[in-house]
Amino acid sequence: MSATPSGPADGLVGTDQPVVEAVQITKRFGSTVALADAGIVVRRGETHALVGRNGAGKSTLVSILTGLQAADDGAVAFDGRPAPPLGDRDAWRKRVACVYQKSTIIGALTVAENLFLNRHARGRTGLIHWSRLRRAAEQLLAEWSVEVDVRQPASTLSVEQRQFVEIARALSFGARFIILDEPTAQLDGAGINRLFSRIRQLRAQGVTFLFISHHLQEIYEICDQVTVFRDARHIVTAPVAQLSRPALVAAMTGEDVTMPEAEHRPLTTDAPVLLSVRGLVTTSGAELSVEARAGEVVGIAGGGGSGKVEVAEAIVGLARPTGGTVVVDGRTLRPGSVPDALDAGVGLVPQDRHREGLVPLLSIAENVTMTVPDRIGRRGLISPTRRDDLARDTITDLAIKASGPQVPVSDLSGGNQQKVVMGRALASDPKLLVLITPTAGVDVRSKQTLLGVVEEVRARGTSVLVVSDELDDLRICDRVLVMFQGRVVREMAHGWSDNDLVAAMEGVDLHHV
């Protein structure tokens, strides 16, 4: 309790020592620099936003600020005093707490026990005093006005209640500085409002927040200060009120390393419509209607939770939609059936190549030909020669770095693995190619190859859907549909500006503020 601040109850920005100050933090993971001379200063009583695109270094900073990782260089200070040693978890817990997207609540235990895990109230006999523990838990939750029955198992809590309980637990250690890592990602609108009123209330009680979000409008709603990270560097820190939305978006995007943009030629207007999606509704409530002509590349953009991945998975049959039809080249696909989609000529690069894309211990050849057993078979048996020939073509076409088709996929680098996934999608000469975040986690060179393949495929008259939030992926598209909270909110023709697209994905309209 020693760290309990006598912070200003009115919630105004204090003038004393900053709650946390990180200076010139550098952190490397192997050859990648996660943070380069970056820093942040959070003052008492403020709600501070930390924004940046994926890979900007936000999560690395959080793990350093919470003492989970040590910085290679630089210093962290709490209330003007240097941070405790990494091993002293109790000391860290008294200074800072983080509510992660991933829950640290144990579902099978009661709320009360979760609050006092490993510090249960004990009676004189040394045994746990359950009724005292429950009273303490009730008291703690009442103190921060969290209305939850402490006797119920934590698994029955909603996402929002779970966050409140985690915040209350953090406060009970004495921490008055709390990091919220994308707390709104799994909440609906009403839940977000309740979370925000809770944040305001706690702020009035002297709690300082560092708020990480991808949704810029939330930052304007709840935060006082904003810090922008980009490419492992600190870009700007400013009061939210003094930073316009376009300026904030510009700070986030900056000058990206430009991908050689694919040569763009106009579509022939009489190209037949190959894909027609009408009134598709996913189980999560996202909706999409779209048409794509032969040789057309259509982008579906959107942030996490926009529903872009869900609609794409519904189109290819990975998920069963609740409504709507998908027609590929005149054939209506059976909802939720991958075999039917493959049969109709759909090629897919799924979102998570490790989970849905590859069988890591099997060879490149086996992975590439997995969807086309009939093309490598002879009288019902698989012909290894044909299989390897097909795989060799893929290896050459996609410039996969491997000594041969028999190499297990697990031996390849991330970029080359993704090329194998792409090769598998192309093995059936698809009429429609659906790419979900095709360049996530691959190096620049592989990215070039993968995006170059799209250009070749479209020249052969294939329709391509690119589902991504990476600007480089979307740049090859003829047009981009932007989704936000399950709806298509904008359609942008080729030649959009980065800022416009990012703003649309964040749910901000630059032209109407």
Place this chain on the structure above:
Amino acid sequence: MSETLSATERPAATPPPSPPGASSRSLALARLRDLALVPAIIAVAIVGSIVSPVFLSTDNIINVLQSMSEIAIVVLAQTIVLITGKMDLSLESTFGLAPGVAAWLVVDPALTRGLGLDVLPDAWAVPVVLLVGALVGAFNGLLIVRFGLNGFIVTLGMLIVLRGLLTGISGGQTFFMLPESMTYLGSATWVGVPASIWLSLLLFAAGIVVLGYTRAGRALYAIGGNADAARAAGIRTDRVLWLALIVASVLAALAGLLISGRLAAVPSAQGSGAIFQVFAAAVIGGVSLNGGKGSVFGAFTGVLLLFMIINVLTLAGVPAQWTNFLNGTVILVALVVSRITGGKAQT
């Protein structure tokens, strides 16, 4: 999405903290889960008394309790391991090996046609039993906790290795002429009731207290529920896991000692195949194979139900050839029944 919505709406609708009705209801529910098998046990008791008037006699009840006492202790051991989210198949071999090693070291070969070494005095027998248990548990822990190997495969390997070791030292035969120190616990009678019944009931009572009312016990649940969260709460997860494995093996060794005492012999197949019954009893008693869920009391009701049904079948004169078939059927039916009464059928 609609589920989240309705779930988040609920707290707003209900009036402020812990309305007495709701909380006592949830508490009652929590207790109910522990008592899920009690109706089934009562039902079997009623059927049993109809089938045979002997069923509810003191002698028969003591008979049931004694026949289950050794396996029950192994179930307790397995429950401890299961709650942490691991499993220990090797308990059935430890159950045979620990008394086997003790007998091997103390039995006089002159009296037993060449079995045994007679290198230790009789008084060492019981400590050796427990020590073998602790060593087996520590070795399991070394492989599972320290080297991060898969618990299922490690203990499956250990099951085979330990059984082979017992067969090796006994030459596939049965140790007999056990010293009094080894037979005492399994054969003594305290206050008119066999000591093994007292012991198993005592151990279960201790288990209920330790797992329900000590931080170490709650740490088992936390680790099984979410190991990362447990670590974040400052629990030394590796150490707790290791200890759990050691305690479980020692309990299995003790259970083996009891049955060796009861039968005054250690056959080389002692405990062979028992692990299936042990798992069945624990799962019927509501212990989750995924860890984090279950209680010692529940596990006890699981063993009790299993052995009562077997007893009823015996009293009903079911031919011995059908015992295995019925045992398996009982396990499957009990699983279905306990899932329905436990209200988990939907998930």
